[in-house]
Amino acid sequence: xxxxxxxxxxxxxxxxxxxxxxxxxxxxxxxxxxxxxxxxxxxxxxxxxxxxxxxxxxxxxxxxxxxxxxxxxxxxxxxxxxxxxxxxxxxxxxxxxxxxxxxxxxxxxxxxxxxxxxxxxxxxxxxxxxxxxxxxxxxxxxxxxxxxxxxxxxxxxxxxxxxxxxxxxxxxxxxxxxxxxxxxxxxxxxxxxxxxxxxxxxxxxxxxxxxxxxxxxxxxxxxxxxxxxxxxxxxxxxxxxxxxxxxxxxxxxxxxxxxxxxxxxxx
Amino acid sequence: xxxxxxxxxxxxxxxxxxxxxxxxxxxxxxxxxxxxxxxxxxxxxxxxxxxxxxxxxxxxxxxxxxxxxxxxxxxxxxxxxxxxxxxxxxxxxxxxxxxxxxxxxxxxxxxxxxxxxxxxxxxxxxxxxxxxxxxxxxxxxxxxxxxxxxxxxxxxxxxxxxxxxxxxxxxxxxxxxxxxxxxxxxxxxxxxxxxxxxxxxxxxxxxxxxxxxxxxxxxxxxxxxxxxxxxxxxxxxxxxxxxxxxxxxxxxxxxxxxxxxxxxxxxxxxxxxxxxxxxxxxxxxxxxxxxxxxxxxxxxxxxxxxxxxxxxxxxxxxxxxxxxxxxxxxxxxxxxxxxxxxxxxxxxxxxxxxxxxxxxxxxxxxxxxxxxxxxxxxxxxxxxxxxxxxxxxxxxxxxxxxxxxxxxxxxxx
Numbered sequence: 001x002x003x004x005x006x007x008x009x010x011x012x013x014x015x016x017x018x019x020x021x022x023x024x025x026x027x028x029x030x031x032x033x034x035x036x037x038x039x040x041x042x043x044x045x046x047x048x049x050x051x052x053x054x055x056x057x058x059x060x061x062x063x064x065x066x067x068x069x070x071x072x073x074x075x076x077x078x079x080x081x082x083x084x085x086x087x088x089x090x091x092x093x094x095x096x097x098x099x100x101x102x103x104x105x106x107x108x109x110x111x112x113x114x115x116x117x118x119x120x121x122x123x124x125x126x127x128x129x130x131x132x133x134x135x136x137x138x139x140x141x142x143x144x145x146x147x148x149x150x151x152x153x154x155x156x157x158x159x160x161x162x163x164x165x166x167x168x169x170x171x172x173x174x175x176x177x178x179x180x181x182x183x184x185x186x187x188x189x190x191x192x193x194x195x196x197x198x199x200x201x202x203x204x205x206x207x208x209x210x211x212x213x214x215x216x217x218x219x220x221x222x223x224x225x226x227x228x229x230x231x232x233x234x235x236x237x238x239x240x241x242x243x244x245x246x247x248x249x250x251x252x253x254x255x256x257x258x259x260x261x262x263x264x265x266x267x
Numbered sequence: 268x269x270x271x272x273x274x275x276x277x278x279x280x281x282x283x284x285x286x287x288x289x290x291x292x293x294x295x296x297x298x299x300x301x302x303x304x305x306x307x308x309x310x311x312x313x314x315x316x317x318x319x320x321x322x323x324x325x326x327x328x329x330x331x332x333x334x335x336x337x338x339x340x341x342x343x344x345x346x347x348x349x350x351x352x353x354x355x356x357x358x359x360x361x362x363x364x365x366x367x368x369x370x371x372x373x374x375x376x377x378x379x380x381x382x383x384x385x386x387x388x389x390x391x392x393x394x395x396x397x398x399x400x401x402x403x404x405x406x407x408x409x410x411x412x413x414x415x416x417x418x419x420x421x422x423x424x425x426x427x428x429x430x431x432x433x434x435x436x437x438x439x440x441x442x443x444x445x446x447x448x449x450x451x452x453x454x455x456x457x458x459x460x461x462x463x464x465x466x467x468x469x470x471x472x473x474x475x476x477x478x479x480x481x482x483x484x485x486x487x488x489x490x491x492x493x494x495x496x497x498x499x500x501x502x503x504x505x506x507x508x509x510x511x512x513x514x515x516x517x518x519x520x521x522x523x524x525x526x527x528x529x530x531x532x533x534x535x536x537x538x539x540x541x542x543x544x545x546x547x548x549x550x551x552x553x554x555x556x557x558x559x560x561x562x563x564x565x566x567x568x569x570x571x572x573x574x575x576x577x578x579x580x581x582x583x584x585x586x587x588x589x590x591x592x593x594x595x596x597x598x599x600x601x602x603x604x605x606x607x608x609x610x611x612x613x614x615x616x617x618x619x620x621x622x623x624x625x626x627x628x629x630x631x632x633x634x635x636x637x638x639x640x641x642x643x644x645x646x647x648x649x650x651x652x653x654x655x656x657x658x659x660x661x662x663x664x665x666x667x668x669x670x671x672x673x674x675x676x677x678x679x680x
Contacts (some may be wrong), residue, residue: 115548157677
């Protein structure tokens, strides 16, 4: 299978005052692949995510997303346009659902752009045009498919904040998928889950990748998840890339072992 | 259960607070003889002792006889279908009010004022209740609506019906004008800036005498006509009055009743609009913004657009209310648009339960009419008003109606 580059990160640097959080990092993520970014705490993984999704403006470097013959310079796009136009969706380390709204509403909000168009920028919807009612029905149907997939259909009309933690994590991923992304960035999806739930989640991510042919960028500390499902692993330490390759190779890389377990004094 | 010593300490603390309050408030009374004031320290002593004794006695009442914990349980407000029924009953009552036995001049006037507050409450609800943006200067849009109608009537002779939509649009533009500089602000900072905006608008109106006639205000604002026919005893040549057309004798009460119905119709339209817009993408985006702005951005929603539409929509509704207010009063001056009004409307939204149409309508009626019912209490009226508000908040700490109806359900047709 030939690999098609989806995201190319070139010489990305992010400085906060004198602190260099990410220093000259380059890597490529491919379509239909799960690319894991791992590293010890404070290695700069989430900073890379925040640069990719427009929450930080990188100090230097290029972030190029290419799909369907179009390319987007993420470092130049406004935050919401990265999600809407370039098709990059993300989840957060600490789950950020719309806690006071229902499970279904969370998924319908994620289809905002499409519904806005169908409602002629809300004016048509206000007049009760058929196109909007149909689009809303379609949005609900799409949400239902996703809820069936994660087993939350029965709780669709419950307030999202009342769901158990594991379900909230799954819902957040599904909500990101409802925006119709080409690149899904998930930040520590297995944090706080038990081994059984983590394994489920890993299978779920693989099924998303295969079914929608999208690229997945994964930050994760749970090595069983990372090694089990990643096609490609990028290792960061102190803001610098120290390894990049297949999971099996990275696992035996001496620099990676040193970063995780500490340097041997005599080495 | 508190022990004896603890109860004594609690009562003593309460008495201390009472003393601190009573000393300046009861202890001195201004007169026009002697030093200009007389002291009444015996009153202070009585008040403090009464508070101490009362608190001590209250502490003796066993927990299970305390009333307020039962209040919420046994006075459940309607939910689900019952809300629709209650709303329908309220609307029917509102329609029949002028022809009912209560339909006196005073009640209709009061009911019109209450309806204006209902509209204001629903308007601010878009900004505060749905979008979660605390706006303490809402009165600015009310003023912009009122003054745009009054000035357009004075300069260009435009009628109420011509100016009502335009006043709404001008206010919406003022909303965007306020929204632009505060796009990056949240919470307390936003509240301060909006508070300032409200004051700026009032002060500009007060001082820009060449245009607004300053503190003297603008009078002779035309009343709403009945499909082009004024309600009047006599009319200039070529104008058919409502009374002439239907051949009924003129009564000043007719004008009041018509205005009441105009206001009621406006309120119903705005209610329909608010219920509908909650189910549109922009309405859901407002609520999503209230819940989590960062998540909104990550899902491709533009927080700036969402905020501006919320400010504009809320301001537009405030502008409608302003135009109706100007038509009702026939005279407006900057005094009508002080911070007190903003505070009242925020209280209405909070008291009613943020996001609840029915709750806000009830709260608006209560807050607008309560001071009137208390007229017999003369100088203790505001004390009564404050006590009533405290009582409501003890009864329902999160507002009258707190159950949020989802904007969309899975099993709907």
